[in-house]
Amino acid sequence: MAELEIRNLSRVFGATRAVNDVSISVAHGELLCLLGPSGSGKSTVLRMLGGFERPDSGSILIDGKDVTNLPPERRPTGMVFQSHALWSHMDVFSNVAFGLKLRRLPRQDIRQRTEAALDMVGLAGFGPRRPTKLSGGQQQRVALARSLVLEPKILLLDEPFASLDQHLRERMREEVREIQQRAGITMVFVTHGQDEALALADRIAVMRDGRLEQVDKPDAVYRRPRTAFVAGFIGQMN
Ligand code: ADP
Numbered sequence: 001m002a003e004l005e006i007r008n009l010s011r012v013f014g015a016t017r018a019v020n021d022v023s024i025s026v027a028h029g030e031l032l033c034l035l036g037p038s039g040s041g042k043s044t045v046l047r048m049l050g051g052f053e054r055p056d057s058g059s060i061l062i063d064g065k066d067v068t069n070l071p072p073e074r075r076p077t078g079m080v081f082q083s084h085a086l087w088s089h090m091d092v093f094s095n096v097a098f099g100l101k102l103r104r105l106p107r108q109d110i111r112q113r114t115e116a117a118l119d120m121v122g123l124a125g126f127g128p129r130r131p132t133k134l135s136g137g138q139q140q141r142v143a144l145a146r147s148l149v150l151e152p153k154i155l156l157l158d159e160p161f162a163s164l165d166q167h168l169r170e171r172m173r174e175e176v177r178e179i180q181q182r183a184g185i186t187m188v189f190v191t192h193g194q195d196e197a198l199a200l201a202d203r204i205a206v207m208r209d210g211r212l213e214q215v216d217k218p219d220a221v222y223r224r225p226r227t228a229f230v231a232g233f234i235g236q237m238n
Pocket residue numbers: 013016017018036037038039040041042043044045
């Protein structure tokens with residue numbers, strides 16, 4: 001059974017068909033990249049998966065359960081955005097532990113899980129530091145830990161590294177891969193960067209004007225683009 005089943009999802013804003021009849025299944029432990037130019041509907045799909053936006057039609061199933069109408073906090077999903085919005089008045093530990101505190105877990109569990117999450121993103125021992133004193137990459141790792149600590153089944157990432165420089169972006173890709181394998185987590189990763197999608201994805205879903213152009217392994221998208229649009233868009237890499 002697919003971990004995530006997206007069925008005929010559509011969303012209209014005024015005259016804009018932001019998402020137009022999108023269907024994709026994502027397997028457990030798979031990393032799917034949603035790739036497309038700006039305005040192609042990637043973020044709208046992701047926000048619907050996370051429960052931050054309601055679809056006009058279609059449904060979303062996670063492990064066979066229909067979550068289409070559940071609010072974000074009742075879905076087994078975590079979300080990481082480009083702007084991580086850490087709380088600057090709290091230390092790293094409190095930023096990561098925040099969601100667990102809301103769940104009123106015992107203090108010992110909160111400490112253990114928060115430290116494990118920081119360890120997973122390579123920030124063991126960073127708990128007492130202020131987010132403002134960290135580098136951009138470290139801050140984005142704290143944001144990752146803040147999601148991972150809640151043990152989501154599916155992690156949704158919307159251009160999380162877009163504001164980082166090229167070198168750091170490439171390093172973060174490797175880390176995401178490692179985290180994904182270590183945590184056995186399913187990921188949907190939104191990007192407009194062809195190189196990022198080709199480097200990261202198990203499969204790539206190429207979007208254009210709210211529609212899916214092709215869903216395939218990176219190699220197939222690259223070597224056997226199904227449409228002229230995909231060929232042109234992927235070709236921009238070279
Ligand atoms: P992407 O993430 O691929 O850049 P988006 O999903 O953000 O694309 O947007 C898809 C289309 O929907 C765009 O034309 C955008 O302007 C429009 N759109 C997205 N969100 C809203 C909104 N809240 N209100 C009106 N239009 C929106």
